[in-house]
Amino acid sequence: MLINLWYVAEWSKTVKDKPVKAKVLGQNLVLFRDLEGNVKCTADVCLHRGGSLSNGWVNKKRDCVVCPYHGWEYNGEGKCTKIPSEGDDFKVPPRFKVDAYPVEERYGMIWVFMGDLDEKDRYPIPPLPEYDDPNFRGLETEFTxxxxxxxxxxxxxxxxxxxxxxxxxxxxxTAEDNYIESIEKHEEWAVSHNVMYPPQLKGGFLGWRKLIRKDKQPTVVHPGWYLNGMTVKIQIDLRKDWKIVMFDANTPVDEHTTRTFAWQFRSFMKSPLFDKGSLKRLSTILHEDAQIVEASQPYYLPETLANEVSVKSDKFMSTFRMARRRCIEELGWQIDLDKRDSYNGKKVLTIPSPGRKEALAEGRGWVFETMPLVAPVKTPTEKKDFEKQVDELTVDQLNSKDNVIG
Ligand code: FES
Ligand SMILES: [Fe+2]
Structure with a gap:
């Protein structure tokens, strides 16, 4: 699991006037909406005796979440602003702060930046222009x-x-007929363009869906990934102006659980009458995938090719693995699960936040210890070198010993 990325913590509509508990990267978070309607997010743990803030409430002024144990109040920056037992005149020491994480609401989702990078260094939240485009009908769903x-x-x-x-x-x-036409690779996202020959569509009243796609009609499919949100976005061009766009933000709730916040858009048959069928087909696909993915070994995605092999059709997946490895080996963003587990139940460890970084830089100290991270082993590759295209790679290069593509 990687820090310093944006992840979807919850649907916007879920966070109303009460604090909401969320979990991302194995860390409990509390989300609450302030008087202006902005969502705030802090670690879900009180500095005093470890109460869970999400079990508390939002104060009358609607600018703080209140711990249910002894009533301490925390604002959206994670600063403790009130300690009722000490009276109104008590000056809360500046060190009384919990980690607070930047929040953005996009596409009806609450995106939380789980890390301490400065704003200018953060990768942008993946684009989803279809969300505001009247030419598309959008449906949301989720899957765990x-x-x-x-x-x-x-x-x-x-x-x-x-x-x-x-x-x-x-x-x-007809597996060998499908092919990758081209790949576009960037530091934190990539997209590929593929030609596939899927079967004729089935279903619909009197089987009308067969008119959408003939048997083995060449269909262009554009799958893409973004590190932010662990997002997968797939566009399927059924025919001219008939598009399906799937946008899945795959939140690592913890290392054993992934919660997919999904949008599916279509540019045809936009009447709500067709929604039910659409959602049913999406759910079938997710279940088919889950059966395979949940049974795959090793449990974690291998970080090198030492014990598995790749072929040409894996080229695009390799772009994701390369970007991920860069975050681990060059940037040091991977959570060290073994070390973390050695403190299990004994210490609160939180993902570093921008406020913590600022406090440490000013020598103010921080109450909670930081989540242990795997130390980087390489100096960062230049962006331009990293973005070299992978179209030309041969199978031998894909499997090369130095794991160019691991
Ligand atoms: S534990 Fe939160 S106020 Fe005491
Ligand atoms: Fe699949």
Whole structure:
């Protein structure tokens, strides 16, 4: 699990006038909405005796969450502003602060920045222009996997599995006909363009859906990934101006649970009458994927190719693995789970926040210890070198010993 990325903590509509508990990267968080309607997010633990702030309430002024144990109040910056037992004149020491994380509401989702990077250094939240586009009909849904988020992302961008796992999207005997046309790779996101030959569509009243797609009609599919949100975005061009866009933010609730916050958009048959069928098909696909992903081994996505092999159709997945490895080996963003677990139940460890960084820089100290991270082992690659295209890579290079593509 990687820090210093934006993740979706909850749907916007869930956070109203009460504090809401969320969990991201194995850390409990509290979300609350202030008087201006802005969502705030802090660690869900009180500095005093460890009360859970999300079990408390929002104060009358609606600018603080109140701990249910002894009534201490915390504002959206994580600063303790009131300690009732000490009276109104008590000056709360500046050190009485919990980690507070930057929040952005986009696409009806609450995105939380789980890290301490300065604003200018954060990767942007993935774009979703379809959300505000009247030419699209959008449906939201969610799904929980008993699997680690990187495995979920890799499955989402893997075109070759469609011929085997999703009968609606491929035939096993035409697996070799599908091909990657091109790949566009950036530091924190990539997209690929693929041609596939899926079966004729089924279903609908009197089987009308078969008119949408003929059997083995060439269909262009554009899967993409973004490190932020562990997001997978897939566009399917059924025919001219008939598009389906799937946007899945795959939140690592913890290392065993991934909660997918999903939007599905379509640019055709926009009447709500078709929503039910759409959601049902999406749910079937997610269940088909979960059956495979939850049973895959090793449990975590391998970080090198030492004990597995890749072929040409894995090229696009490799771009995700490369970016992830860069975050681990060069940037040091990976949570050290073994070390974390050695403190299990004994210490509160929190993901570093911008406020903590500022306090430490000013020599003010911080109450909670930081979540242990895996130390980087390499100096960061230049952005331009990292963004080299992968189109030309051969199978041998994919499997090369130095794990260029691990
Ligand atoms: S534990 Fe929160 S106020 Fe005491
Ligand atoms: Fe799938």
């Amino acid at each position: 996997w008993q699997a680690e988020a990187s495995r979920v992302v890799e499955n989402g961008i893997d075109i070759a599995h469609a011929s085997f796992v999703h009968p609606v999207f491929g035939y096993p005997d």
